[in-house]
Amino acid sequence: MAVYTEVSDEALSAFLAAYDIGTAVSFKGIAEGVENSNFLLITTRGQYVLTLYEKRVDPADLPYFLGLMRHLAARGLSCPLPVAAADGALFRPLAGRPAAIATFLPGVWPRRVRNEHCAGVGAALARLHAAGEGFALTRANALGPAGWRPLFERSAARSDEVRAGLGEEIDTALASILAAWPDGLPRGQIHADLFPDNVFFLGDEVSGLIDFYFACTDLLAYDIAVCLNAWCFEPDGSFNVTKARLMLGAYAAERPLLPEEREALPVLAAGAALRFLLTRLYDWLNHPPGAFVTPKDPLEYARKLRFHRAARSARDYGLD
Amino acid sequence: MAVYTEVSDEALSAFLAAYDIGTAVSFKGIAEGVENSNFLLITTRGQYVLTLYEKRVDPADLPYFLGLMRHLAARGLSCPLPVAAADGALFRPLAGRPAAIATFLPGVWPRRVRNEHCAGVGAALARLHAAGEGFALTRANALGPAGWRPLFERSAARSDEVRAGLGEEIDTALASILAAWPDGLPRGQIHADLFPDNVFFLGDEVSGLIDFYFACTDLLAYDIAVCLNAWCFEPDGSFNVTKARLMLGAYAAERPLLPEEREALPVLAAGAALRFLLTRLYDWLNHPPGAFVTPKDPLEYARKLRFHRAARSARDYGLD
Numbered sequence: 001m002a003v004y005t006e007v008s009d010e011a012l013s014a015f016l017a018a019y020d021i022g023t024a025v026s027f028k029g030i031a032e033g034v035e036n037s038n039f040l041l042i043t044t045r046g047q048y049v050l051t052l053y054e055k056r057v058d059p060a061d062l063p064y065f066l067g068l069m070r071h072l073a074a075r076g077l078s079c080p081l082p083v084a085a086a087d088g089a090l091f092r093p094l095a096g097r098p099a100a101i102a103t104f105l106p107g108v109w110p111r112r113v114r115n116e117h118c119a120g121v122g123a124a125l126a127r128l129h130a131a132g133e134g135f136a137l138t139r140a141n142a143l144g145p146a147g148w149r150p151l152f153e154r155s156a157a158r159s160d161e162v163r164a165g166l167g168e169e170i171d172t173a174l175a176s177i178l179a180a181w182p183d184g185l186p187r188g189q190i191h192a193d194l195f196p197d198n199v200f201f202l203g204d205e206v207s208g209l210i211d212f213y214f215a216c217t218d219l220l221a222y223d224i225a226v227c228l229n230a231w232c233f234e235p236d237g238s239f240n241v242t243k244a245r246l247m248l249g250a251y252a253a254e255r256p257l258l259p260e261e262r263e264a265l266p267v268l269a270a271g272a273a274l275r276f277l278l279t280r281l282y283d284w285l286n287h288p289p290g291a292f293v294t295p296k297d298p299l300e301y302a303r304k305l306r307f308h309r310a311a312r313s314a315r316d317y318g319l320d
Numbered sequence: 321m322a323v324y325t326e327v328s329d330e331a332l333s334a335f336l337a338a339y340d341i342g343t344a345v346s347f348k349g350i351a352e353g354v355e356n357s358n359f360l361l362i363t364t365r366g367q368y369v370l371t372l373y374e375k376r377v378d379p380a381d382l383p384y385f386l387g388l389m390r391h392l393a394a395r396g397l398s399c400p401l402p403v404a405a406a407d408g409a410l411f412r413p414l415a416g417r418p419a420a421i422a423t424f425l426p427g428v429w430p431r432r433v434r435n436e437h438c439a440g441v442g443a444a445l446a447r448l449h450a451a452g453e454g455f456a457l458t459r460a461n462a463l464g465p466a467g468w469r470p471l472f473e474r475s476a477a478r479s480d481e482v483r484a485g486l487g488e489e490i491d492t493a494l495a496s497i498l499a500a501w502p503d504g505l506p507r508g509q510i511h512a513d514l515f516p517d518n519v520f521f522l523g524d525e526v527s528g529l530i531d532f533y534f535a536c537t538d539l540l541a542y543d544i545a546v547c548l549n550a551w552c553f554e555p556d557g558s559f560n561v562t563k564a565r566l567m568l569g570a571y572a573a574e575r576p577l578l579p580e581e582r583e584a585l586p587v588l589a590a591g592a593a594l595r596f597l598l599t600r601l602y603d604w605l606n607h608p609p610g611a612f613v614t615p616k617d618p619l620e621y622a623r624k625l626r627f628h629r630a631a632r633s634a635r636d637y638g639l640d
Contacts, residue, residue: 008431009521025426025522028360031349040348040360042426106345106362111328201329202345 005037005052007095015094018085019101021045032197035213037097040104047104049080052097057213059091059098064139065212066090066100068132068189075131078208080105107200107207115246116204117196118231122247124206125194125227126254129220132189138217141192143275145181148174151278158285162298170277173305177271182219182264190223191215195230221261224251225268228317229276229304237303245318262314269317270308277301325357325372327415335414338405339421341365352517355533357417360424367424369400372417377533379411379418384459385532386410386420388452388509395451398528400425427520427527435566436524437516438551442567444526445514445547446574449540452509461512461536463595465501468494471598478605482618490597493625497591502539502584510543511535515550541581544571545588548637549596549624557623565638582634589637590628597621 012024022044030038030049037052053059066082067090073081080102082090091100110117143151152170159167191198193214200207224247232243251257280298287295311317332344342364350358350369357372373379386402387410393401400422402410411420430437463471472490479487511518513534520527544567552563571577600618607615631637 006431009428010432012428024428026424027428029351030360031351040350104346108329108332108344108347111326112330 005054005095005097007039007052011095015092015099016043018087018089018092019083020086021048021083021101041101048083048101049104050094050099050101052094052099053091054097057098061139061213062091062098062100064137065215067137068135068215069102069212071135072128072131072189077128077131078105078206079212080208080210105200105208105210107202109197109200111196113196113231113243114204115243117199117201118243118247119250120201120204120206121194121199121227121231122224122250123254124199124209125191125223126251128191128209129188129223129255135189139215141190141216141218143192143214143279144216144218144222145178145271148178148271148274148278151282155278155281155285159281162281162284163302166281166299166302169302170274170281173270173274173309176309177267177274180267181271182260182267185219185221185261185264186258187218188220189215190218190220192218192223192226194223194227219268220255221257221264222268222272224248225265225272226275228265228269229272229301233304233307237300239307241316241318248317248319262319265314265317265319266308266311269311270305273301273305273308277305325374325415325417327359327372331415335412335419336363338407338409338412339403340406341368341403341421361421368403368421369424370414370419370421372414372419373411374417377418381459381533382411382418382420384457385535387457388455388535389422389532391455392448392451392509397448397451398425398526399532400528400530425520425528425530427522429517429520431516433516433551433563434524435563437519437521438563438567439570440521440524440526441514441519441547441551442544442570443574444519444529445511445543446571448511448529449508449543449575455509458537459535461510461538463512463534463599464536464538464542465498465591468498468591468594468598471602475598475601475605479601482601482604483622486601486619486622489622490594490601493590493594493629496629497587497594500587501591502580502587505539505541505581505584506578507538508540509535510538510540512538512543512546514543514547539588540575541577541584542588542592544568545585545592546595548585548589549592549621553624553627557620559627561636561638568634568637568639582639585634585637585639586628586631589631590625593621593625593628597625 012027016024024043026042028040030040032038035056036054039050041048041050069079069082072079083101084090085092091098152174156167198211199209227247228244232240234240277298280296280301283295284298332347336344344363346362348360350360352358355376356374359370361368361370389399389402392399403421404410405412411418472494476487479490518531519529547567548564552560554560597618600616600621603615604618
């Protein structure tokens with residue numbers, strides 16, 4: 001949760017003048033999103049979210065991210081629709097940063113995940129994958145398998161500060177996962193970060209997906225693996241196979257999984273756990289003292305990684 | 321800017337069931353307000369702000385704060401209207417804290433204060449003072465003159481860590497201000513913290529006042545003195561007498577100032593500067609390392625205090 005950049009009312013007025021969405025009636029920083037600054041913007045025409053892209057987002061990626069959101073929304077997926085300025089631009093400078101306006105999405109993200117949520121997110125993920133077809137741009141997964149070894153090397157020497165033996169455990173897992181990483185599975189546009197705070201619900205129904213700033217072009221089943229990690233473990237660390245079965249079943253009802261995708265689930269899930277372990281480990285070791293954002297515990301993902309490394313087949317995820 | 325307390329979607333649903341305002345469509349932490357946790361709540365019926373009162377607000381004061389807001393709103397002042405639950409309660413427990421729902425107020429607070437803002441806030445303050453008449457409850461000003469000596473004593477021994485000689489300067493000013501503090505000026509319900517982030521504008525017009533959690537029963541002219549400090553100094557520390565003249569003129573057009581109120585402006589303004597100097601000094605010396613909220617610079621108010629101590633009459637504030 002963070003608003004990093006302050007926007008003056010005059011700068012906002014000048015910015016809005018480039019759009020055809022009326023003038024500001026309210027403008028409040030939202031305490032959500034750790035990567036960018038988000039503001040709820042109410043104008044004389046409607047409700048919007050204004051995002052200022054902070055340093056972790058490369059402006060060169062914005063045409064992909066914002067274009068993908070427009071592509072998905074045009075195909076009926078409920079996600080924020082980036083609003084073009086009068087000159088057609090999807091982002092413009094504000095307070096020294098690139099900024100974009102998107103439509104406001106109703107819904108509340110689940111603080112405690114229930115079974116019904118897992119079915120909803122599985123179906124929504126499959127619809128996202130289908131809606132992504134035909135999008136012309138691609139973006140490599142900067143946090144995909146090719147990036148894990150270099151990412152680990154930035155933390156390797158200090159890994160054992162977090163827990164004795166962690167570095168060796170990661171090193172072994174990394175070699176094993178990369179050796180077994182599947183080739184030739186269906187690829188497409190993936191969200192790659194579909195955690196509960198990025199999925200809005202109204203009641204038990206998914207009302208929309210947000211935060212496409214890790215989206216990329218990669219294995220569709222890897223996106224499922226991220227969700228298994230993000231949604232199907234209980235706070236005590238146990239894996240809830242009922243949640244996994246509901247998620248995978250709802251996904252497969254929209255897009256049937258190939259046999260080779262099912263077989264790859266354990267290694268994909270282990271890779272996804274490793275990816276979050278590595279970024280959390282780096283953030284844990286490198287956050288400035290007194291940082292605004294408390295880093296997340298990397299060991300949560302070390303435990304998830306162990307679960308997936310012990311899994312033998314899709315059966316361990318509730319599939320028959 | 322802060323959201324200190326996380327509210328689960330289930331706790332929110334149960335809380336809203338006690339009200340007659342529909343169900344939640346959106347619920348987002350707002351990065352505003354350093355004392356409490358504030359959430360924008362959109363329901364099937366309308367837009368609201370939900371506030372969780374954190375430890376700095378004494379629950380025993382809530383009937384005064386919330387009752388005053390209802391009193392003011394009923395008399396036409398634009399401020400958040402606390403919404404009563406179906407059982408009539410103005411606040412109820414949520415996530416282990418007292419919580420209240422109030423109507424959403426349109427407007428944007430000015431990040432850079434212009435002259436027109438000062439006229440608007442002067443008139444709004446006078447309307448607040450008039451609307452407060454007849455409110456049955458009273459609340460002593462915990463941060464008024466009687467509290468300044470005890471507050472200073474909590475920081476006195478370490479004042480010079482902030483700047484050499486600061487402790488002696490405060491000690492001298494405190495004795496002088498208390499000795500000259502006026503008796504018998506008109507009293508009433510005051511806001512006591514009407515800084516720019518608590519005043520919303522649409523264009524150059526005030527659209528509403530918020531954050532009544534320092535409100536109390538004290539000298540009306542002291543509230544003006546707080547505003548002189550909060551609105552009429554430039555970022556470089558200089559006093560903008562044009563802004564002060566506009567503010568005082570607009571105030572007096574709604575409620576003429578008594579001669580003794582005009583005469584007391586220098587000591588009232590010095591007292592108001594001292595009040596913010598003392599709380600900022602305490603927070604500066606006592607904020608935990610790595611705190612979420614960066615403490616504000618106490619020396620800004622030491623400089624303002626010097627200005628007011630050198631002022632001789634209302635003429636120094638632009639009055640003839």
